Amino acid sequence: EPEVTQTPSHQVTQMGQEVILRCVPISNHLYFYWYRQILGQKVEFLVSFYNNEISEKSEIFDDQFSVERPDGSNFTLKIRSTKLEDSAMYFCASSGASGGEETQYFGPGTRLLVL
């Protein structure tokens, strides 16, 4: 069964460093998303991406964050100058081509710890 994959599974970084989180969405999906979940809190939307551009972003997704689809398979989230409060699980999700009828499938997540 097709699935969303994410690398790395864990990332530890120093405050102020840049990190890139990587995702391989389900191959025939066209919509891509990043969510995050701070420990003990709800899953929160960060950004959606379609047709090589951002469709929607939350207020969390400020200039510190960027997304890219550098090739036909990968979807990345870059966090510049990480802060302590960026420590969270980051989930990539993708959904299919038929738009309104499709729902989102999530990857296993990357646990980011900023020290």
Added chain:
Amino acid sequence: QKEVEQDPGPLSVPEGAIVSLNCTYSNSAFQYFMWYRQYSRKGPELLMYTYSSGNKEDGRFTAQVDKSSKYISLFIRDSQPSDSATYLCATRFSGGYNKLIFGAGTRLAVHP
């Protein structure tokens, strides 16, 4: 008012019990309703997906949406210890790329 409200539990039941999990939401324009299961430190796994009002059944799981009262439910019959997880309700507007809005999740423990 929160967009999606969900009692975080924890909810502890004996094996074989019927479990009822519930959420309320505030925006009547939400059209799609999902239940995800999340094991500790893992990604959300889609369980059930419903469009608009009505019931949907899949094995031991039944999802209900009552749009008139803005209430969504997940029932688990013959609960098993392997059902122990956090259950997340989520909703979104129509449109293929619309974000999911999650509840806080209800932690369920099914003990043998």
